[in-house]
Amino acid sequence: MLESRTAANVDAMSSKQPEPSQPAPSNEATERAHRAYWRANLRLMAGLLAIWFFVSFGCGILWVEPLNSIRMGGFQLGFWFAQQGSIYVFVVLIFVYVWQMNKLDRKFDVDE
Helix, strand or coil: CHHHHHHHHHHHHHHHHCCCCCCCCHHHHHHHHHHHHHHHHHHHHHHHHHHHHCCCCHHHCCHHHHHHHEECCCEEHHHHHHHHHHHHHHHHHHHHHHHHHHHHHCCCCCCC
């Protein structure tokens, strides 16, 4: 008896699907939107990785000598970037990525 009620409830629930507010986009339009979303995502990642590379490799290794002439909190700036600065910038970039991806998700209507 319980099994027949459960099956009836499942059938009733599955038959009451909400009406879509807009017609489903064509496969071609969906594919174009997916490509545009992915392209924007890659552009964002490339920009943030370029900033991280500049800060960690550039400021921590390549331009360490000129930066060491500047003092920050009693430490040479080049040393600070090599030891801590690049990590701080990386953490900030994570938050920037989350913020920008949330905006991108809303723009392409794929947000949660």
